[in-house]
Amino acid sequence: MKRISNIALVLGIGITVLMAAACPKRVSIAEIEANPSKYRDKEVAIAGVVRDSWGLNIPGTPIRGGAYKVDDGTGSIWVITDDAVPNKGAEVGVKGKVSSGVSLGGRSFGLGMMEKDRRFRKR
Numbered sequence: 001m002k003r004i005s006n007i008a009l010v011l012g013i014g015i016t017v018l019m020a021a022a023c024p025k026r027v028s029i030a031e032i033e034a035n036p037s038k039y040r041d042k043e044v045a046i047a048g049v050v051r052d053s054w055g056l057n058i059p060g061t062p063i064r065g066g067a068y069k070v071d072d073g074t075g076s077i078w079v080i081t082d083d084a085v086p087n088k089g090a091e092v093g094v095k096g097k098v099s100s101g102v103s104l105g106g107r108s109f110g111l112g113m114m115e116k117d118r119r120f121r122k123r
Contacts, residue, residue, distance in 0.1 A: 048072030
Protein backbone atom coordinates (compact mmCIF):
# COMPACT_ATOMS: atom_id res chain seq x y z
CA MET A 1 0.00 0.00 0.00
CA LYS A 2 2.82 2.39 0.88
CA ARG A 3 4.56 1.59 -2.42
CA ILE A 4 1.43 2.52 -4.39
CA SER A 5 1.21 5.82 -2.50
CA ASN A 6 4.85 6.62 -3.29
CA ILE A 7 4.34 5.82 -6.98
CA ALA A 8 1.23 8.01 -7.10
CA LEU A 9 3.14 10.85 -5.40
CA VAL A 10 6.05 10.63 -7.86
CA LEU A 11 3.66 10.52 -10.83
CA GLY A 12 1.73 13.52 -9.47
CA ILE A 13 4.91 15.56 -9.05
CA GLY A 14 6.10 14.56 -12.53
CA ILE A 15 2.84 15.58 -14.17
CA THR A 16 2.84 18.90 -12.30
CA VAL A 17 6.39 19.67 -13.44
CA LEU A 18 5.55 18.83 -17.06
CA MET A 19 2.44 21.03 -17.00
CA ALA A 20 4.35 23.95 -15.47
CA ALA A 21 7.09 23.61 -18.10
CA ALA A 22 4.48 23.79 -20.88
CA CYS A 23 3.15 27.17 -19.74
CA PRO A 24 4.53 30.07 -21.78
CA LYS A 25 6.62 32.72 -20.08
CA ARG A 26 4.78 35.97 -19.35
CA VAL A 27 6.74 38.92 -20.69
CA SER A 28 6.18 42.63 -21.02
CA ILE A 29 5.51 44.09 -24.44
CA ALA A 30 8.56 46.33 -24.00
CA GLU A 31 10.73 43.20 -23.73
CA ILE A 32 9.26 41.85 -26.98
CA GLU A 33 9.74 45.20 -28.79
CA ALA A 34 13.31 45.56 -27.48
CA ASN A 35 14.39 42.13 -28.73
CA PRO A 36 11.87 40.73 -31.23
CA SER A 37 14.28 38.10 -32.58
CA LYS A 38 14.54 36.51 -29.12
CA TYR A 39 10.78 35.91 -29.02
CA ARG A 40 10.08 35.28 -32.75
CA ASP A 41 8.11 32.03 -33.27
CA LYS A 42 8.11 31.40 -29.52
CA GLU A 43 4.99 31.14 -27.41
CA VAL A 44 4.67 33.88 -24.80
CA ALA A 45 1.94 35.32 -22.59
CA ILE A 46 1.06 38.99 -22.26
CA ALA A 47 -1.64 40.87 -20.36
CA GLY A 48 -3.08 44.32 -20.80
CA VAL A 49 -5.93 46.48 -22.02
CA VAL A 50 -7.36 46.42 -25.55
CA ARG A 51 -6.75 49.88 -27.07
CA ASP A 52 -7.91 49.28 -30.65
CA SER A 53 -9.62 46.48 -32.53
CA TRP A 54 -10.43 45.63 -36.11
CA GLY A 55 -12.33 42.58 -37.19
CA LEU A 56 -15.30 40.83 -38.71
CA ASN A 57 -17.82 38.60 -36.99
CA ILE A 58 -20.96 37.37 -38.74
CA PRO A 59 -23.18 35.57 -36.19
CA GLY A 60 -24.39 32.15 -37.29
CA THR A 61 -21.50 31.67 -39.71
CA PRO A 62 -17.90 30.53 -39.33
CA ILE A 63 -16.75 33.94 -40.58
CA ARG A 64 -14.88 35.75 -37.82
CA GLY A 65 -11.43 37.04 -36.99
CA GLY A 66 -9.41 40.18 -36.87
CA ALA A 67 -6.77 42.01 -34.89
CA TYR A 68 -6.65 43.96 -31.66
CA LYS A 69 -3.98 46.07 -29.99
CA VAL A 70 -3.02 45.20 -26.40
CA ASP A 71 -1.30 47.81 -24.20
CA ASP A 72 0.35 46.68 -20.96
CA GLY A 73 1.71 50.08 -19.90
CA THR A 74 5.20 49.36 -21.28
CA GLY A 75 4.15 49.23 -24.93
CA SER A 76 1.54 47.86 -27.28
CA ILE A 77 1.36 44.98 -29.75
CA TRP A 78 -1.18 43.79 -32.34
CA VAL A 79 -2.71 40.38 -31.76
CA ILE A 80 -4.21 38.45 -34.70
CA THR A 81 -7.13 36.12 -33.89
CA ASP A 82 -9.35 33.59 -35.67
CA ASP A 83 -12.06 34.30 -33.12
CA ALA A 84 -14.16 37.39 -32.41
CA VAL A 85 -12.09 40.41 -31.36
CA PRO A 86 -12.55 41.77 -27.83
CA ASN A 87 -14.03 45.22 -27.26
CA LYS A 88 -11.90 48.29 -26.64
CA GLY A 89 -11.16 48.69 -22.94
CA ALA A 90 -11.35 44.94 -22.18
CA GLU A 91 -8.63 43.60 -19.89
CA VAL A 92 -7.17 40.46 -21.46
CA GLY A 93 -4.43 37.92 -21.03
CA VAL A 94 -3.20 36.46 -24.31
CA LYS A 95 -1.03 33.47 -25.09
CA GLY A 96 0.43 33.10 -28.57
CA LYS A 97 3.42 33.14 -30.93
CA VAL A 98 5.29 36.35 -31.71
CA SER A 99 6.06 37.11 -35.35
CA SER A 100 7.04 40.07 -37.48
CA GLY A 101 5.35 41.23 -40.63
CA VAL A 102 1.92 40.10 -39.42
CA SER A 103 -0.81 40.90 -41.93
CA LEU A 104 -4.52 40.21 -42.14
CA GLY A 105 -6.90 41.06 -44.97
CA GLY A 106 -4.31 43.14 -46.79
CA ARG A 107 -3.54 45.24 -43.70
CA SER A 108 -0.03 45.05 -42.20
CA PHE A 109 0.37 45.13 -38.42
CA GLY A 110 4.21 44.92 -38.21
CA LEU A 111 5.42 43.16 -35.07
CA GLY A 112 2.54 41.12 -33.72
CA MET A 113 1.33 37.96 -32.15
CA MET A 114 -0.84 35.09 -33.37
CA GLU A 115 -3.37 34.30 -30.63
CA LYS A 116 -3.56 30.75 -29.31
CA ASP A 117 -5.61 31.40 -26.17
CA ARG A 118 -7.26 34.41 -24.53
CA ARG A 119 -8.61 35.07 -21.05
CA PHE A 120 -10.63 38.02 -19.78
CA ARG A 121 -10.09 39.57 -16.37
CA LYS A 122 -12.98 38.85 -14.04
CA ARG A 123 -14.43 41.86 -12.30
